[in-house]
Amino acid sequence: MRPVARSAIAAGLVLLVSQSGAAEEADQGAQLASTCASCHRLDGGGTIIPSIIGLGEERLTNALLAYRASQSPNHIMHAIALSLNDEEIASVARYVAAQGK
Amino acid sequence: MKSWTRREFGRLTGAALLTALNQPKARGQAKARVVVIGGGIGGATVAKYLAATATAIEVTLVEPRQSYATCFFSNLYLAGLRPFESLSHGYEALAKQYGITVIHESAAAIHPAVKTVALNNGSKLSYDRLVVAPGIAFRDRALNGYDEAAMEIMPHAWNAGQQTRLLRQQLESMEDGGLFVLVAPPNPFRCPPAPYERASLVASYFQRRKPKAKILILDAKDSFNAQDLFQDAWNRHYPGMIEWLPAQFTGGVTAIDAKTRSVITEGATFKAAVANVIPAQMAGRLAQQAGLANQSGWCPVDPVTFESALQPGVHLVGDAIIGWDMPKSAFCANSQAKACAFAIAADLTGSARFPAHLFNTCYTYLAPDDAFSNAISFKPVDGKLKSVISFISKVEESSEVRRQAARAAEGWYDAFTHDVFG
Numbered sequence: 001m002r003p004v005a006r007s008a009i010a011a012g013l014v015l016l017v018s019q020s021g022a023a024e025e026a027d028q029g030a031q032l033a034s035t036c037a038s039c040h041r042l043d044g045g046g047t048i049i050p051s052i053i054g055l056g057e058e059r060l061t062n063a064l065l066a067y068r069a070s071q072s073p074n075h076i077m078h079a080i081a082l083s084l085n086d087e088e089i090a091s092v093a094r095y096v097a098a099q100g101k
Numbered sequence: 102m103k104s105w106t107r108r109e110f111g112r113l114t115g116a117a118l119l120t121a122l123n124q125p126k127a128r129g130q131a132k133a134r135v136v137v138i139g140g141g142i143g144g145a146t147v148a149k150y151l152a153a154t155a156t157a158i159e160v161t162l163v164e165p166r167q168s169y170a171t172c173f174f175s176n177l178y179l180a181g182l183r184p185f186e187s188l189s190h191g192y193e194a195l196a197k198q199y200g201i202t203v204i205h206e207s208a209a210a211i212h213p214a215v216k217t218v219a220l221n222n223g224s225k226l227s228y229d230r231l232v233v234a235p236g237i238a239f240r241d242r243a244l245n246g247y248d249e250a251a252m253e254i255m256p257h258a259w260n261a262g263q264q265t266r267l268l269r270q271q272l273e274s275m276e277d278g279g280l281f282v283l284v285a286p287p288n289p290f291r292c293p294p295a296p297y298e299r300a301s302l303v304a305s306y307f308q309r310r311k312p313k314a315k316i317l318i319l320d321a322k323d324s325f326n327a328q329d330l331f332q333d334a335w336n337r338h339y340p341g342m343i344e345w346l347p348a349q350f351t352g353g354v355t356a357i358d359a360k361t362r363s364v365i366t367e368g369a370t371f372k373a374a375v376a377n378v379i380p381a382q383m384a385g386r387l388a389q390q391a392g393l394a395n396q397s398g399w400c401p402v403d404p405v406t407f408e409s410a411l412q413p414g415v416h417l418v419g420d421a422i423i424g425w426d427m428p429k430s431a432f433c434a435n436s437q438a439k440a441c442a443f444a445i446a447a448d449l450t451g452s453a454r455f456p457a458h459l460f461n462t463c464y465t466y467l468a469p470d471d472a473f474s475n476a477i478s479f480k481p482v483d484g485k486l487k488s489v490i491s492f493i494s495k496v497e498e499s500s501e502v503r504r505q506a507a508r509a510a511e512g513w514y515d516a517f518t519h520d521v522f523g
């Protein structure tokens with residue numbers, strides 16, 4: 001590896017560790033929640049597709065886990081939830097739940 | 102009218118909506134500049150997400166039109182089921198709420214070596230990063246006789262606007278018993294199910310208003326997207342009304358004669374009462390002129406950052422790119438745009454990088470109360486965007502399930518256009 005590339009990576013690591021874990025998780029949650037916004041309005045409005053604002057972290061987590069487990073009742077939410085690992089479900093649920101407060 | 106600063110915006114909307122990311126690199130530095138060319142689905146989404154979450158970046162959006170009309174749901178307009186105005190979206194929220202500088206001009210040229218964009222009015226914009234999202238153009242000489250003048254007689258209606266209105270007028274004034282010919286393009290093209298959704302919804306209009314009319318689809322292909330779902334629906338809803346002729350039967354459409362409103366294939370000439378000619382496509386003109394497209398006519402990009410493989414510092418999203426498994430849809434353009442915005446923010450401001458989640462869902466109408474949907478998620482694999490999870494509605498679904506999908510589509514339209522245009 002060229003020295004320039006190595007020092008760039010090192011600088012990147014310093015930046016990452018200088019952020020707190022909570023801020024990092026919030027950023028991951030924000031980026032994941034942006035994908036939900038293609039179908040769920042994050043301002044709490046919207047029609048027909050249910051709002052996910054104001055549901056609370058536990059209910060969001062449980063809903064995503066249930067959608068991940070089964071194609072029924074909805075193959076769209078099944079595909080979305082299947083693309084998320086446990087850590088991602090936790091951070092998106094926490095982030096979205098915080099938007100309702 | 103008052104224009105909002107970004108800080109006021111944050112205060113007004115409170116925690117709702119989008120929050121700024123941590124941007125460690127940006128502290129104490131001059132603001133980085135991103136210029137986005139094209140305020141369609143891909144470009145408007147990149148601009149909005151950069152402005153809202155990478156507050157240390159100054160965002161300029163270049164788009165000639167004052168308002169954008171969506172292609173999605175334009176087939177409902179053609180069938181008389183939605184007013185044209187309901188398809189239109191302005192740029193006021195992007196400018197006033199998100200602090201994006203919106204310039205209503207066309208970009209004339211890009212100069213990547215000096216990082217500037219020349220606009221049609223003669224002015225120049227400098228950038229640190231450029232995003233190009235020009236949508237599609239039609240291939241030159243793809244069909245003999247199909248020039249700009251012919252488009253005014255036999256519209257394509259493949260960019261929503263005046264062309265879509267023209268096709269609607271023609272369908273409305275057509276006599277009962279007339280023949281509507283739809284020429285479907287070769288792959289790859291904007292929105293694979295859309296020509297067949299158009300045939301379905303025009304059939305629903307004919308059934309209500311001109312029950313003796315017929316629809317003929319002359320295809321450049323031998324099969325098409327979700328063919329089983331469409332053909333099942335055509336038999337159930339419109340028996341005998343829609344005929345589909347694959348290229349292997351006709352030899353393909355070779356020419357258009359606008360004077361007689363005829364479509365000419367290798368073996369026969371079809372005279373239409375109304376004709377909708379959708380030609381072969383490529384990335385938008387600006388991408389061709391700027392050397393962003395390869396010999397395929399489409400733009401190669403990095404599947405993680407959407408940076409051009411041909412011009413460093415320039416990113417592309419939407420229909421113009423080589424998307425591998427990702428179809429040319431508004432949903433994909435929006436999904437790529439978010440990944441691209443977060444990648445640019447990480448480069449310029451040091452915000453954290455996470456694996457992107459790329460997705461496509463299309464709600465497709467077979468009749469006003471019968472729609473199907475698909476859901477596909479994509480991942481970068483070996484330098485390409487591959488579909489990793491994929492579901493689509495089934496032929497044997499109950500009419501209640503289909504009715505619900507047709508309703509859900511309306512909810513999607515509302516949320517989606519809100520996501521793009523604020």
Ligand SMILES: Cc1cc2nc3c(=O)[nH]c(=O)nc-3n(C[C@H](O)[C@H](O)[C@H](O)COP(=O)(O)OP(=O)(O)OC[C@H]3O[C@@H](n4cnc5c(N)ncnc54)[C@H](O)[C@@H]3O)c2cc1C
Nearest residue numbers: 139141142143172173208235236292419420429430431432
């Ligand atoms: C009939 C039909 C139905 C469809 N239905 C669906 C659907 O149900 N779901 C779905 O997901 N997708 C659907 N689509 C596809 C969808 O419309 C496109 O995939 C989407 O618009 C692509 O976004 P884009 O940003 O790449 O291009 P566009 O949205 O076309 O935006 C390109 C923008 O760039 C601007 N531009 C071009 N050149 C320049 C320049 N030189 N300078 C400045 N600006 C420029 C244009 O004015 C335009 O506003 C449908 C398409 C059609 C035709």
